[in-house]
Amino acid sequence: MALDKYQIAQRISNELQDGYYVNLGIGIPTLVANYIPKGMNVVLQSENGLLGMGPFPFEGEEDADLINAGKQTITTLPGSAFFDSAMSFGMIRSGKVDLTVLGAMEVSENGDIANWKIPGKMVKGMGGAMDLVASAKNIIVAMMHTNPKGESKLLPECTLPLTGKRCVKKIVTELAVLELVNGSFKLLERAPGVSVEEIQQKTAGKLIVEGDIPEMSL
Amino acid sequence: MNKIYKNAEEAVADIKDGSTLMLGGFGLCGIPENCIAALVKKGTKNLVCISNNAGVDDFGIGLMLQQKQVKKMISSYVGENAEFERQLLSGELEVELVPQGTLATRCMASGYGMPAIYTPAGVGTEVAEGKEIRNFNGKDYLLEMAFDADFAIVKAWKGDEHGNLVYKDTARNFNPLMAMAGKITIAEVEELVPAGELDPNNIHTPGIYVHRIFKGVNYEKRIEQRTVRKK
Numbered sequence: 342m343a344l345d346k347y348q349i350a351q352r353i354s355n356e357l358q359d360g361y362y363v364n365l366g367i368g369i370p371t372l373v374a375n376y377i378p379k380g381m382n383v384v385l386q387s388e389n390g391l392l393g394m395g396p397f398p399f400e401g402e403e404d405a406d407l408i409n410a411g412k413q414t415i416t417t418l419p420g421s422a423f424f425d426s427a428m429s430f431g432m433i434r435s436g437k438v439d440l441t442v443l444g445a446m447e448v449s450e451n452g453d454i455a456n457w458k459i460p461g462k463m464v465k466g467m468g469g470a471m472d473l474v475a476s477a478k479n480i481i482v483a484m485m486h487t488n489p490k491g492e493s494k495l496l497p498e499c500t501l502p503l504t505g506k507r508c509v510k511k512i513v514t515e516l517a518v519l520e521l522v523n524g525s526f527k528l529l530e531r532a533p534g535v536s537v538e539e540i541q542q543k544t545a546g547k548l549i550v551e552g553d554i555p556e557m558s559l
Numbered sequence: 560m561n562k563i564y565k566n567a568e569e570a571v572a573d574i575k576d577g578s579t580l581m582l583g584g585f586g587l588c589g590i591p592e593n594c595i596a597a598l599v600k601k602g603t604k605n606l607v608c609i610s611n612n613a614g615v616d617d618f619g620i621g622l623m624l625q626q627k628q629v630k631k632m633i634s635s636y637v638g639e640n641a642e643f644e645r646q647l648l649s650g651e652l653e654v655e656l657v658p659q660g661t662l663a664t665r666c667m668a669s670g671y672g673m674p675a676i677y678t679p680a681g682v683g684t685e686v687a688e689g690k691e692i693r694n695f696n697g698k699d700y701l702l703e704m705a706f707d708a709d710f711a712i713v714k715a716w717k718g719d720e721h722g723n724l725v726y727k728d729t730a731r732n733f734n735p736l737m738a739m740a741g742k743i744t745i746a747e748v749e750e751l752v753p754a755g756e757l758d759p760n761n762i763h764t765p766g767i768y769v770h771r772i773f774k775g776v777n778y779e780k781r782i783e784q785r786t787v788r789k790k
Contacts, residue, residue: 388659389585390729397786405588405780406716406730412586412783423728425735425763426585426611427667430660434678453683463644464656466636471686472660475679506683 342534343515344557349483351376351559353442353513356481357383364388364433364473366443367411369483373442384420386438388429388469393421410469430469434476441477443470445484445509447499450546452509452521454482455501467504474505486514486543493545495519495526516540518557525549530557562722562766563751564773567597570745574603574710577630581666581706581737582610582620583713586639586783589730590619591714593747593775599623605630609706611662611733616640618781627651633706635659639783658686661703663736668705670739670768675704711741714775715764718748719755722769723762731763738764747775 354376385394395416403414457467518530525547584590614621631653646652658680677700691702716727751774
């Protein structure tokens, strides 16, 4: 069975470590916050100027001055800190953020990522994505393995305008966990009940399959 | 020294057609609502606006777009509004998209008196086209120029008669950076207090950067994405 978006987020949460500062992008990445293991100290960075992002506020307690990068109302936690946008990207650029999770439209076998522009369609902008991918030490992409037309999003080369080059380290899709190694997608894990053949068939870029591929543990 | 202005109308009175403005805020959070309303009323045209976003159809910079007052937007993320899209596609509006961290740091550089910065954001993408690339310690960086703005218009929570400013929560965002970068900086505040009321240890923008300050009125503080959980 292919994973749903919540299970993709849950699988990504296995990558978290105690003490990590983490930036979660909009969409599936945001859901990772729901699966931080109990007792583990993970600090969420919101690039509009907050470390220590808390859950959504209770009804009636929302504050227009307190939002996340998706413009949603949020809360702080004990130990939170506010800062301006230059400092926010300063901590990203200088490698202080341990893990960045974001979505993508395409990833290439050498780790290029495209997630901001479809030529011919309305272009809304890159927001903070280009800054994040250019500097993050550890980037995990959360996305579906194929686009709505059924075409692979794991490609030999990106066809869409790039957000960044050679920056993705790991990809978690509804079918598989893959690592970017030596210009290839290396298959690490498959979703429960999903065959290696299906992953091979839906991966257009170079795929390395070595030995038995274990099922993900969720 | 008198930096105190009566209201937004007075503070923006000398902003001329064709000026370059920085406008603080992230989405609709921390935007200078009073000054935007005054500019809409005044009808200033051909403005170049540097702001992370372009508002929504009927609020924020969207109000200025409706009146076709904006010639060019320099932003990281736009298009939360239909009129913006229409003007962009019809060629009435020019847009320069800048990575968010680059946008912030180009404001910062201006306020720190530095002409340019090097950043890795955008290397290998269309953002790099026509820009100098320099390699430091094995990694490529783009040369990005500091912004040059005639006016910076910011919104703070509290301010005093010297122009010292304190922001609240994530409404800080681009405001302190832009406050430092304007040739003339206009600050609208929710509370305007006498000198001595704000703790000097907790000033976010020192008053030297602020030329005009006034107490804003009738803040709507619209929320773009109201997300709550049940008690």
